[in-house]
Amino acid sequence: MPHGPDGGTARRILTGAVSCFFEQGYHATSMREIAARAQIQPASVYHWFSSKETMLLTVMQGFQDALTAAAVAAHEAHSAPLDRLAAMVRAHVTLHVQHRKEALISDTEIRALSPASRRQIVAGRDRYQRLFRETIEDGCARGAFRCADVSVATNAILVQCTGVASWYRPRGRLSLQEVADVHADLVCRSLDAEPPSKPA
Amino acid sequence: MPHGPDGGTARRILTGAVSCFFEQGYHATSMREIAARAQIQPASVYHWFSSKETMLLTVMQGFQDALTAAAVAAHEAHSAPLDRLAAMVRAHVTLHVQHRKEALISDTEIRALSPASRRQIVAGRDRYQRLFRETIEDGCARGAFRCADVSVATNAILVQCTGVASWYRPRGRLSLQEVADVHADLVCRSLDAEPPSKPA
Amino acid sequence: MPHGPDGGTARRILTGAVSCFFEQGYHATSMREIAARAQIQPASVYHWFSSKETMLLTVMQGFQDALTAAAVAAHEAHSAPLDRLAAMVRAHVTLHVQHRKEALISDTEIRALSPASRRQIVAGRDRYQRLFRETIEDGCARGAFRCADVSVATNAILVQCTGVASWYRPRGRLSLQEVADVHADLVCRSLDAEPPSKPA
Amino acid sequence: MPHGPDGGTARRILTGAVSCFFEQGYHATSMREIAARAQIQPASVYHWFSSKETMLLTVMQGFQDALTAAAVAAHEAHSAPLDRLAAMVRAHVTLHVQHRKEALISDTEIRALSPASRRQIVAGRDRYQRLFRETIEDGCARGAFRCADVSVATNAILVQCTGVASWYRPRGRLSLQEVADVHADLVCRSLDAEPPSKPA
DNA sequence: AATGAATGAGCGTTCATTCAT
DNA sequence: GATGAATGAACGCTCATTCAT
Structure with missing residues (x-):
């Protein structure tokens, strides 16, 4: 799991994921939704986390x-x-x-x-x-x-x-x-x- | 929701659904799985319940x-x-x-x-x-x-x-x-x- | 693998798949292409074959x-x-x-x-x-x-x-x-x- | 296609690619795999070959x-x-x-x-x-x-x-x-x- | 009462590739 | 000469649901 000097992107993704998981549950949350919250493309999430x-x-x-x-x-x-x-x-x-x-x-x-x-x-x-x-x-x-x-x-x-x-x-x-x-x-x-x- | 003289089928379906929801969660449970537990076809579930x-x-x-x-x-x-x-x-x-x-x-x-x-x-x-x-x-x-x-x-x-x-x-x-x-x-x-x- | 009296649909799918595999190779053939050749939806292929x-x-x-x-x-x-x-x-x-x-x-x-x-x-x-x-x-x-x-x-x-x-x-x-x-x-x-x- | 004094890197990449293509086929081989075999990053392959x-x-x-x-x-x-x-x-x-x-x-x-x-x-x-x-x-x-x-x-x-x-x-x-x-x-x-x- | 067949939408994930650094 | 980060498109596949029979 790569990370910049501040771990910014990975943290931003994770924060959004936490909100999604909390509001809808893990299985009801899609990677597309997590990506959208972090304002990146779904594929880019996989640069930071190898899976949901x-x-x-x-x-x-x-x-x-x-x-x-x-x-x-x-x-x-x-x-x-x-x-x-x-x-x-x-x-x-x-x-x-x-x-x-x-x-x-x-x-x-x-x-x-x-x-x-x-x-x-x-x-x-x-x-x-x-x-x-x-x-x-x-x-x-x-x-x-x-x-x-x-x-x-x-x-x-x-x-x-x-x-x-x-x-x-x-x-x-x-x-x-x-x-x-x-x-x-x-x-x-x-x-x-x-x-x-x-x-x- | 139709029911036979004993309500048997509907109850059997529901019991299986409860076990699935309990074990895996609602979103991780598929209608196919519920149907399989009740030993009927997925389409038949809809005769008893209008939706998941x-x-x-x-x-x-x-x-x-x-x-x-x-x-x-x-x-x-x-x-x-x-x-x-x-x-x-x-x-x-x-x-x-x-x-x-x-x-x-x-x-x-x-x-x-x-x-x-x-x-x-x-x-x-x-x-x-x-x-x-x-x-x-x-x-x-x-x-x-x-x-x-x-x-x-x-x-x-x-x-x-x-x-x-x-x-x-x-x-x-x-x-x-x-x-x-x-x-x-x-x-x-x-x-x-x-x-x-x-x-x- | 279900089949009707004549095995029609499954055979039609398979024939198209054979042509695709032959022309482009297995890995270059997509399920969407196979489905399109059989004039059905991609999801329907899985009614007949459990996987590519x-x-x-x-x-x-x-x-x-x-x-x-x-x-x-x-x-x-x-x-x-x-x-x-x-x-x-x-x-x-x-x-x-x-x-x-x-x-x-x-x-x-x-x-x-x-x-x-x-x-x-x-x-x-x-x-x-x-x-x-x-x-x-x-x-x-x-x-x-x-x-x-x-x-x-x-x-x-x-x-x-x-x-x-x-x-x-x-x-x-x-x-x-x-x-x-x-x-x-x-x-x-x-x-x-x-x-x-x-x-x- | 640039090349160093010995053509080393390009040759190393190509050798790995040959092995991949041979073992799995062209379409089943990913650029990431070729890069990994040559011990470089995927993006670096494009310095030597313009495409797969x-x-x-x-x-x-x-x-x-x-x-x-x-x-x-x-x-x-x-x-x-x-x-x-x-x-x-x-x-x-x-x-x-x-x-x-x-x-x-x-x-x-x-x-x-x-x-x-x-x-x-x-x-x-x-x-x-x-x-x-x-x-x-x-x-x-x-x-x-x-x-x-x-x-x-x-x-x-x-x-x-x-x-x-x-x-x-x-x-x-x-x-x-x-x-x-x-x-x-x-x-x-x-x-x-x-x-x-x-x-x- | 039940089902085989079908479907449109969407899933998690991987792809070849680009580009600023 | 090399790479970390990103991306748009597409992948194989599963989903809840429908409907003629």
């Missing part, structure tokens, strides 16, 4: 990398289970709101990937979920959390925080900060812990 | 009707906010597990509907969500629940319970009953209420 | 089958090496002239087949060549023929008789019968045998 | 020139019809084996040339065939050869000797010298002449 699927994979991998990096940073920044999980939840919600389109694409288009790409993305997703499960497990072991089933709780929490991308409207009543805080709060309460203190 | 989109609408409307009927019944069966919401959550989770495929299709393929059909489905979905929001609002007003933002809480709760369809595996460790109970529990705790008593 | 390659394989296999059947019949009709080989040569030349296009396609487009199809055709071709080699070998053993190298002779003879398809013009000076006879004559003389008697 | 067709024409013309020169030399080196034809056959076979790829390309890709180029190549081919026909005619007139039809014989002989390129394997049982001799032998015998003496 490559574009999807690039989007999903990029978002997954950002998510994982943020979760790891949040994890390492705190040692108390409550603060740690709250920070991770805030990071998850924040990224899902800031990159709504990529988040929803990552959530719904895994089927569209080729088997090899799918394996790669699923493996990364599993690693990410494990970060959360282990944090919750550790909190239960240290008495900070209480829950009937760690796996169910992990799934329920992640699904809830991911879901923000599907209903949050940036022009809405709540700021991103507030939504993130509310979710940190909901999550901790559902684990029978006192709501966490808000960071400055 | 009609099949999608039928599936989504059917699931939405079932969901709404169950929520109304749960609402009417109880008057205390806690029991009422718990019953509604249990019904929601139960139907989403029992009809995983229809649930996931309803959740992800709204974009694929024509504008008219989409309006119809979105209106029904809004009515359904209102049932939950009003129940939570009422609970807060009567002092049974406590939450920072009713709208956010409603969205977060519904997204969490809907999400069960995406990760619950029937062959897993927990029974459907248990997953429904855990979610009723999580929801009530996140609203600062004592976990509800389990029904017999 | 399938059409090529059908043509080659059909010609190979005809060739083999004729060679076996000629072989069985005679027991003297001279008469036997002469009959086989006449059959080979006759079919190559009567089906010039199919002959030339079979001769030059093997590379265009998929590996699996290619194996199938090559195997059939080898069987056919073996029929000739064994006939010549037997003739040498029985003292009817004399030649420096049976394999080279077989190849040279077959290539010579196949080549008729590339230069024979139906409107030319010689009749098909005469060309076939001349080649039977050439072949036998090149094996140091008396020219064969002509059949009535 | 020019490359094909260059290959065919080069082989035809070599063939013609060799045939003329063989013709002039002998005066007896038998020795003369034998020498011409040996030259033809030798060049077809030594330049298998160019020979096969010349034989099968004439259709791919533009009308103007095709006319040029066909004219040269006709001149070459005339050399053989006149030699055989002269041999018949002088009583050295006997055949039913000079034109048919010429075509059959040339097709047979050209065919060597399609089946001869350099690693095979016979040396190039031997194959050339066998063919000179076959040709003379088929013209009812005593096999020619072998040259030192």
Whole structure:
């Protein structure tokens, strides 16, 4: 994948593709449409991406990398289970709101990937979920959390925080900060812990 | 839509379509594939459904009707906010597990509907969500629940319970009953209420 | 591959395809061109043939089958090496002239087949060549023929008789019968045998 | 067509093109493939050859020139019809084996040339065939050869000797010298002449 | 109630080629 | 002497759908 000094063209193509995938879905988006949005010819897209699927994979991998990096940073920044999980939840919600389109694409288009790409993305997703499960497990072991089933709780929490991308409207009543805080709060309460203190 | 004495053929077609839409998505599913699963010719499908989109609408409307009927019944069966919401959550989770495929299709393929059909489905979905929001609002007003933002809480709760369809595996460790109970529990705790008593 | 009572449409398509392949080569022929010759839409071709390659394989296999059947019949009709080989040569030349296009396609487009199809055709071709080699070998053993190298002779003879398809013009000076006879004559003389008697 | 001090790049490109055309055919070979084999970019090929067709024409013309020169030399080196034809056959076979790829390309890709180029190549081919026909005619007139039809014989002989390129394997049982001799032998015998003496 | 045959539109992708640098 | 970027045209093929039977 070639790129100029600023990666301009490839980025412009990808941005348009993200919008298309988000609005209509991967399979309902044609290469001609992506090309038109980037103001180039369909054939020119192939100078930057070897296939439509490559574009999807690039989007999903990029978002997954950002998510994982943020979760790891949040994890390492705190040692108390409550603060740690709250920070991770805030990071998850924040990224899902800031990159709504990529988040929803990552959530719904895994089927569209080729088997090899799918394996790669699923493996990364599993690693990410494990970060959360282990944090919750550790909190239960240290008495900070209480829950009937760690796996169910992990799934329920992640699904809830991911879901923000599907209903949050940036022009809405709540700021991103507030939504993130509310979710940190909901999550901790559902684990029978006192709501966490808000960071400055 | 014609139908024989038992509605057999139409149902067989629709069942196959549901599996296809679930496994690959609406746009990645071809009429030929649906026909093949029903062991008829592509042209014959049109004897029962006037278009591919009609099949999608039928599936989504059917699931939405079932969901709404169950929520109304749960609402009417109880008057205390806690029991009422718990019953509604249990019904929601139960139907989403029992009809995983229809649930996931309803959740992800709204974009694929024509504008008219989409309006119809979105209106029904809004009515359904209102049932939950009003129940939570009422609970807060009567002092049974406590939450920072009713709208956010409603969205977060519904997204969490809907999400069960995406990760619950029937062959897993927990029974459907248990997953429904855990979610009723999580929801009530996140609203600062004592976990509800389990029904017999 | 469906077909009506007379195989009309499929045959019409194939005839046009044969002409295209013959005139321009397989890779220079487009499905649109084949469809236009058959006076149908490009998509309709796929009702009869699942791919362009399938059409090529059908043509080659059909010609190979005809060739083999004729060679076996000629072989069985005679027991003297001279008469036997002469009959086989006449059959080979006759079919190559009567089906010039199919002959030339079979001769030059093997590379265009998929590996699996290619194996199938090559195997059939080898069987056919073996029929000739064994006939010549037997003739040498029985003292009817004399030649420096049976394999080279077989190849040279077959290539010579196949080549008729590339230069024979139906409107030319010689009749098909005469060309076939001349080649039977050439072949036998090149094996140091008396020219064969002509059949009535 | 520019060229450096050694003509290196142009030759390297052409060699790769010959291999591609030989292995897959002209139309199945892309400029990108030719460029990749020469380890340059597709656009760079156009610095040396103005089009894909020019490359094909260059290959065919080069082989035809070599063939013609060799045939003329063989013709002039002998005066007896038998020795003369034998020498011409040996030259033809030798060049077809030594330049298998160019020979096969010349034989099968004439259709791919533009009308103007095709006319040029066909004219040269006709001149070459005339050399053989006149030699055989002269041999018949002088009583050295006997055949039913000079034109048919010429075509059959040339097709047979050209065919060597399609089946001869350099690693095979016979040396190039031997194959050339066998063919000179076959040709003379088929013209009812005593096999020619072998040259030192 | 069902289907074989057909179709127009559109798909993802590749092509030979151009041109400013 | 070489190339990165671009392009218009065309490729083989699949699509949802129609319709006479």
